[in-house]
Amino acid sequence: MESIMEKPMMDTGGGMIERTKSDQLAPPPPPSSAQSLSRTASAETVLSTADVTTTTSLSRKSSFGKRSASGGAGAGGNSHGYSSSNNNNSHIRKSRSAQLKLEMEDLVSSGAALSRASSASLGFSFTFTGFTPPPQDTMSSAELHPFSDDDNTMDIEAGTPRKKLMTEPTLPIYLKFAEVKYKVAVKGTPREILSGISGSAAPGEVLALMGPSGSGKTTLLSILGGRVAGPGDVEGCVSYNDEPYCKSLNRRIGFVTQDDVLFTHLTVKETLTYAALLRLPRTMTRQEKEERTIDIIYELGLERCQDTMIGGSFVRGVSGGERKRVCIGNEIIINPSLLFLDEPTSGLDSTTALRIIQLLHDIAEDGKTVITTIHQPSSRLFHKFDKLILLGRGSLLYFGKASEAMPYFQSIGCTPLIAMNPAEFLLDLANGNTTDVSVPSELDDKYLVDAYENRVAYKAKKQLLDPLPISDDMKTTITSSKREWGTSWWQQYSILFCRGIKERRHDYLSWMRITQVIATSVILGLLWWHSDPSTPKGLQDQAGLLFFIAVFWGFFPVFTAIFTFPQERAMLNKERAADMYKLSAYFLARTTSDLPLDLFLPVIFMVIVYFMAGLKATAAHFFLSMLTVFLSIIAAQGLGLAIGASLLDIKKATTLASVTVMTFMLAGGFFVKRVPPFISWLRYLSFNYHTYRLLLKVQYHPVPDILINAIPLDNGVTEVVALVAMIIGYRVLAYMSLRRTKTSAS
Ligand SMILES: Nc1ncnc2c1ncn2[C@@H]1O[C@H](COP(=O)(O)OP(=O)(O)OP(=O)(O)O)[C@@H](O)[C@H]1O
Numbered sequence: 130m131e132s133i134m135e136k137p138m139m140d141t142g143g144g145m146i147e148r149t150k151s152d153q154l155a156p157p158p159p160p161s162s163a164q165s166l167s168r169t170a171s172a173e174t175v176l177s178t179a180d181v182t183t184t185t186s187l188s189r190k191s192s193f194g195k196r197s198a199s200g201g202a203g204a205g206g207n208s209h210g211y212s213s214s215n216n217n218n219s220h221i222r223k224s225r226s227a228q229l230k231l232e233m234e235d236l237v238s239s240g241a242a243l244s245r246a247s248s249a250s251l252g253f254s255f256t257f258t259g260f261t262p263p264p265q266d267t268m269s270s271a272e273l274h275p276f277s278d279d280d281n282t283m284d285i286e287a288g289t290p291r292k293k294l295m296t297e298p299t300l301p302i303y304l305k306f307a308e309v310k311y312k313v314a315v316k317g318t319p320r321e322i323l324s325g326i327s328g329s330a331a332p333g334e335v336l337a338l339m340g341p342s343g344s345g346k347t348t349l350l351s352i353l354g355g356r357v358a359g360p361g362d363v364e365g366c367v368s369y370n371d372e373p374y375c376k377s378l379n380r381r382i383g384f385v386t387q388d389d390v391l392f393t394h395l396t397v398k399e400t401l402t403y404a405a406l407l408r409l410p411r412t413m414t415r416q417e418k419e420e421r422t423i424d425i426i427y428e429l430g431l432e433r434c435q436d437t438m439i440g441g442s443f444v445r446g447v448s449g450g451e452r453k454r455v456c457i458g459n460e461i462i463i464n465p466s467l468l469f470l471d472e473p474t475s476g477l478d479s480t481t482a483l484r485i486i487q488l489l490h491d492i493a494e495d496g497k498t499v500i501t502t503i504h505q506p507s508s509r510l511f512h513k514f515d516k517l518i519l520l521g522r523g524s525l526l527y528f529g530k531a532s533e534a535m536p537y538f539q540s541i542g543c544t545p546l547i548a549m550n551p552a553e554f555l556l557d558l559a560n561g562n563t564t565d566v567s568v569p570s571e572l573d574d575k576y577l578v579d580a581y582e583n584r585v586a587y588k589a590k591k592q593l594l595d596p597l598p599i600s601d602d603m604k605t606t607i608t609s610s611k612r613e614w615g616t617s618w619w620q621q622y623s624i625l626f627c628r629g630i631k632e633r634r635h636d637y638l639s640w641m642r643i644t645q646v647i648a649t650s651v652i653l654g655l656l657w658w659h660s661d662p663s664t665p666k667g668l669q670d671q672a673g674l675l676f677f678i679a680v681f682w683g684f685f686p687v688f689t690a691i692f693t694f695p696q697e698r699a700m701l702n703k704e705r706a707a708d709m710y711k712l713s714a715y716f717l718a719r720t721t722s723d724l725p726l727d728l729f730l731p732v733i734f735m736v737i738v739y740f741m742a743g744l745k746a747t748a749a750h751f752f753l754s755m756l757t758v759f760l761s762i763i764a765a766q767g768l769g770l771a772i773g774a775s776l777l778d779i780k781k782a783t784t785l786a787s788v789t790v791m792t793f794m795l796a797g798g799f800f801v802k803r804v805p806p807f808i809s810w811l812r813y814l815s816f817n818y819h820t821y822r823l824l825l826k827v828q829y830h831p832v833p834d835i836l837i838n839a840i841p842l843d844n845g846v847t848e849v850v851a852l853v854a855m856i857i858g859y860r861v862l863a864y865m866s867l868r869r870t871k872t873s874a875s
Pocket residue numbers: 313315322340341342343344345346347348349359360361504
């Protein structure tokens with residue numbers, strides 16, 4: 130997408146201007162004293178990078194004596210600084226973000242468009258040089274602590290005052306978007322999902338995207354958050370401090386998806402701790418990251434369920450509201466400049482929803498830009514938004530202050546006939562439902578779109594084209610800062626390795642699986658009880674057991690491994706889009722963290738079967754057989770991973786895996802010994818074939834002719850080399866397939 134600055138100017142024909150002027154909404158109210166001051170300031174100067182850096186350095190010094198002040202938020206260095214106390218910091222921070230917002234609004238928004246700025250809601254009186262602290266009693270305790278269970282500032286369990294999270298300033302980011310269009314081809318026919326959406330959101334503001342289901346809210350949010358993946362074409366311009374999107378922005382963006390993408394078996398605290406360890410910058414110590422996690426847990430009111438598992442369809446876990454708060458915590462833990470949320474309140478009761486929106490307000494007050502989609506807010510929720518975008522079938526029906534939406538629709542002849550929640554009224558209009566609503570007779574699909582285009586759009590778009598009153602340094606900070614990883618490759622690997630073991634220990638060490646393996650091995654042991662290889666029939670029987678072992682430990686790992694990547698696809702997509710780790714670190718951790726657990730069950734199996742069936746009872750024979758089974762398991766896992774990664778679809782992967790495993794089993798050399806030459810090459814691809822031959826070679830010297838024709842009398846190096854080649858080859862294939870998969874942010 131091109132920068133907004135590169136977009137050609139829109140039609141400025143006189144007719145258009147005249148109509149726009151005459152149809153304008155209510156004239157702007159006289160500016161407040163705070164506004165006037167701010168305006169004077171913004172007219173004279175712009176927020177300079179040096180200014181922000183100084184504030185940041187001061188703020189850091191006071192809150193973290195030992196932490197380096199390098200990389201101030203505004204200077205393009207590390208913007209992830211955190212504080213847990215110090216009111217002065219908070220005031221400085223709020224003052225800066227609000228000041229910037231007022232300055233930006235001055236140039237970008239209309240004169241009337243002073244939204245609920247931090248100054249207004251906090252009672253700050255901003256001046257160019259300083260601020261006056263707000264009266265302490267302007268907010269209720271419930272508002273200050275949106276998730277406080279007891280609605281007071283005490284932590285009941287600890288008997289200590291509850292901490293209020295204080296984040297240090299981040300780089301304020303002003304989001305502008307103009308004429309955003311999105312098209313996809315549905316069955317070869319292009320379909321316009323979004324048709325020219327324009328708007329903006331400033332630091333300190335909460336912008337709500339509203340509209341009926343399917344109106345394009347999620348699509349727009351994804352485009353704004355730089356997360357569009359898929360076949361669609363994006364047109365128009367989206368800019369961040371007047372600069373186009375670039376990958377280094379990922380570490381300044383928090384994106385809460387509509388579906389809660391979390392690991393089921395991790396606890397709340399573990400989930401947030403791993404997010405902190407992976408996402409917070411290297412400059413923070415592990416202890417600081419853990420402290421930050423605790424702060425977030427307290428701020429989100431999750432302390433009572435911090436040791437509860439997240440849970441999912443089959444495991445009882447935390448409640449829906451708590452899960453949503455964990456998702457929000459996962460994103461705000463990095464102290465993002467821009468926070469996007471896709472329907473954060475859907476499925477929640479109105480009180481919990483209100484608390485979540487209150488939390489978004491608190492976050493915005495810290496100088497962040499918050500953009501959220503919302504489906505059907507209550508009137509209390511609706512009044513909490515600063516700005517509103519109303520979408521109807523992909524078209525823009527309204528963009529402006531949420532509080533001015535009703536007057537605007539009244540001005541175009543649409544009014545509710547009964548007392549109605551404004552959000553319900555707006556959604557009815559967007560849906561074309563005119564029950565209990567007075568609308569002009571000519572109301573049709575185009576009426577609302579045209580009304581907006583004719584009355585408001587021109588002016589709003591023109592304002593979007595005005596450059597922001599910020600210094601060049603602040604703009605280039607967005608583009609020039611390098612894409613950074615929170616931790617080194619090895620740290621990423623070890624964190625992901627531990628997380629993998631924690632998440633899956635329940636699956637592997639479940640009594641079901643252990644019982645399954647023990648039961649199978651005991652049945653095998655009984656069927657082959659003290660088998661005697663000295664007779665041809667006994668030898669055939671024993672060979673049958675060895676072949677079954679080769680197939681059993683080839684079959685299971687494939688079908689366990691194919692689920693790995695398709696199941697974690699959403700998580701991988703989300704975490705890669707947030708630049709949490711390198712794909713290679715994830716891949717290696719994911720494939721090696723399964724190994725200790727995968728190799729535990731075969732040991733139990735082999736100990737039972739080997740001795741019950743009376744196979745050669747020497748340590749060397751037993752351990753070589755065990756080693757062969759291990760090789761087979763790791764090779765089979767590789768195949769499962771490769772199939773799963775290349776298809777990323779469980780149904781397709783299961784179908785392909787069952788055909789492949791059956792082919793490999795048939796080509797394994799037990800059922801058919803004289804294979805036609807044109808298809809005999811197939812057995813070399815079969816890990817069953819190599820495993821079976823190795824097991825035979827371990828048991829018998831030489832391998833009798835009746836088992837395998839003309840088997841060479843070697844030490845099995847060929848089979849080992851073949852299995853090792855499969856172990857590596859299949860994994861390389863899996864990794865390459867994952868690399869090719871486009872994530873939302875790549
Ligand atoms: N890649 C795609 N291919 C085909 N159709 C798509 C694609 N992406 C989005 N759409 C369609 O675009 C429309 C808008 O989708 P979107 O998810 O943005 O709506 P929404 O307003 O967020 O809906 P909801 O509130 O139900 O989540 C829908 O009709 C959807 O089916």
